[in-house]
Amino acid sequence: MGNPSKDIPWLAIFDAYGIHNHDFEEEPFFISAKEIKAACQDFKKTAEKEVRILCYQAQRKDKPQVFVDKGLFLLPVKNGEYAIVKGEGYIDIPDIISEPVLFKPKIKFRLFSNEIGDSEMQHLDYAHAAGMIEDFCEVGDLFLTIRGRKYTPPFSFNVGGTTIHQQSVQTEVDAGYEGENHLVLIEGKNTGVNEVIIRQLYYPYRKWSEEISKSHGKKVIPVFFEKRGIEYMFWMYEFKNENDYNSIKLIKSSRYIVT
Structure with a gap:
């Protein structure tokens, strides 16, 4: 269709x-x-x-x-x-069938401002403040350092049996969190989706791999996030071959409910 x-x-x-x-x-x-x-x-x-x-x-x-x-x-x-x-330009986002994690936030008092509105970024901000993102990623402390639109450096990659030379494209990251040895890049949605174009994960991944991994040795971790009702849902991916657009693999997923 x-x-x-x-x-x-x-x-x-x-x-x-x-x-x-x-x-x-x-x-x-x-x-x-x-x-x-x-x-x-x-x-x-x-x-x-x-x-x-x-x-x-x-x-x-x-x-x-x-x-x-x-x-x-x-x-x-x-x-x-x-x-x-x-x-194939897209990847299916699978249902998370495991039991939800009942999560007690590390915040010492209730926040009210995060309950006003319904944007991906505000849900991500709360998930980070509560400690959910660190709990899910299991890579230690994470600090918000990236947000918004940036241009990619030139890079080449394989897709559909051919090589594409990408020169400079504007990409957007809903939130990027840097740790001692890792950089977590999150693509967030606040509406139910069951698929996403791989580019939304791959282009930011390649940009920051070129900028951070090669110069500072930090591993870039792509994560897809969705706030669905009362659940905070996370899917962690990796690219088995950074030069292959279709080498994306799901590593783990989890859903959280704040208690």
């Missing part, structure tokens, strides 16, 4: 640049935001011509039908430039 608001514009893009006949087994197809905009300039609705909306593919359901039919997904390789890649 495709995404109706994107189906026709992306067909127009594929028609305009002969992408239907491209051999994706040989290499990705590279396309710029300028080219996407030009191919969609005659559409009337914003959702049918806005590059940011057309290129948003955080989950499989966001992909247009032509991507679904051909087994493709989209990756940014430079600001304003994309690679259309054949392969």
Whole structure:
């Protein structure tokens, strides 16, 4: 099943640049935001011509039908430039079936401000203040040092049987916590999801591996987080091969309920 608001514009893009006949087994197809905009300039609705909306593919359901039919997904390789890649771009987030951890916060008094609103970051801030993140990661003390958007350094990686050279892409980390020997990077959601595009974990992982691991020897740990009802849910991942986009593996998961 495709995404109706994107189906026709992306067909127009594929028609305009002969992408239907491209051999994706040989290499990705590279396309710029300028080219996407030009191919969609005659559409009337914003959702049918806005590059940011057309290129948003955080989950499989966001992909247009032509991507679904051909087994493709989209990756940014430079600001304003994309690679259309054949392969599996997403990872399923499994249900956590283990019993929840009944967790007593290390906070000495009740916090009220964290109960106002419903953003990923405020839930992460509370989980860190309560000691949940340190308990889950088991790597000692962790201190909040990273938050928000930053650009990646250049790096290359393998995906879909081909090599992509990524030059500089803006990535976002909901929260990054540094310990003595580790750097924990968390991608958070506050709505129920059962999948995520690997890029949201991989690009920050590669950025900080280049910046921190290689110069200071600290291991980078990608973590996916979701606040679901009263439960704080964590999934820890690792990339078996840092140069392989699809080498992501689940290490452990746990869900916490504050007592």
